[in-house]
């Protein structure tokens with residue numbers, strides 16, 4: 019595998035890596051790791067996240083200054099031009115500050131599909147002049163992927179749309195299960211390479227590097243997604259299929275909701291650690307994702323929690339608060355139920 023971040027080329031446009039993967043697959047973890055690599059200097063990042071209270075950019079601790087947050091919207095909703103705005107604003111900021119921008123990573127939400135994002139990059143004249151798609155890299159969570167691929171159409175599209183599939187969390191499954199998943203992925207997308215990445219430890223060449231650029235101008239990528247159906251989401255509200263776009267919802271699109279929980283006061287650790295498993299039991303696998311920062315009483319810095327379906331990863335304490343906002347902020351992505359369920363448990367948290 020080539021470790022060159024960007025092969026020499028007459029093309030002066032900035033290479034773009036679209037980093038995707040279903041909810042909780044490990045995108046931010048990988049970004050945190052790879053952005054520290056010296057060869058990633060000059061990398062700008064666009065982070066797209068759900069929920070009116072953005073937390074992802076706080077979770078990417080090594081995010082460079084040139085990070086643009088596109089919150090409360092999904093980049094695969096093409097109509098609102100958020101991607102174009104974010105990219106142009108990054109570009110102009112870099113020029114103003116004489117920052118030598120060399121490449122760009124777009125981290126999508128776990129519910130975005132790559133096709134419409136690539137189409138935006140290819141079809142927007144100003145973007146197409148400045149940026150070229152280098153690769154679509156999809157992270158696949160070895161623990162959760164088998165059932166997710168059975169039921170979530172978006173997860174399937176993320177796999178089939180990738181140039182490179184990076185399988186994460188193989189430490190949490192046996193070798194047999196990991197190999198079975200890799201065979202399944204290879205069958206679903208024979209065109210993509212399948213590699214393992216543990217705890218985000220990827221090399222720059224796994225995100226960028228001419229070997230995986232399908233063509234210098236991305237035309238064939240555009241072709242690949244030209245016939246893809248477009249799914250529209252309404253973030254922060256019940257997300258339903260836009261009936262004018264496609265005739266019947268797939269399971270992945272039914273009744274997904276996203277909302278945030280904010281607590282002004284610190285929570286006692288014992289209360290919080292009792293509430294979390296209760297919520298998990300109450301909701302089961304329909305709690306697609308919960309993540310955020312928690313202010314525990316008596317702690318000088320927040321803890322980070324990550325739940326992906328029924329798996330809750332060990333909590334982690336940050337070294338310091340990432341901003342002046344010291345509130346507990348949790349973002350939920352659920353299927354089939356909404357904030358009323360979480361709301362009904364709040365008295366517990368306030369005890």
Ligand SMILES: Nc1nc2c(ncn2[C@@H]2O[C@H](COP(=O)(O)OP(=O)(O)OP(=O)(O)O)[C@@H](O)[C@H]2O)c(=O)[nH]1
Nearest residue numbers: 041042043044045046047128186187216217324331
């Ligand atoms: N055991 C294990 N945990 C991992 C690995 N990669 C990521 N994780 C954990 O998985 C959880 C979710 O990781 P994130 O990087 O936040 O996932 P994400 O894809 O950015 O999540 P969304 O933005 O919500 O879609 C975190 O607790 C990570 O520490 C891995 O290879 N092994």
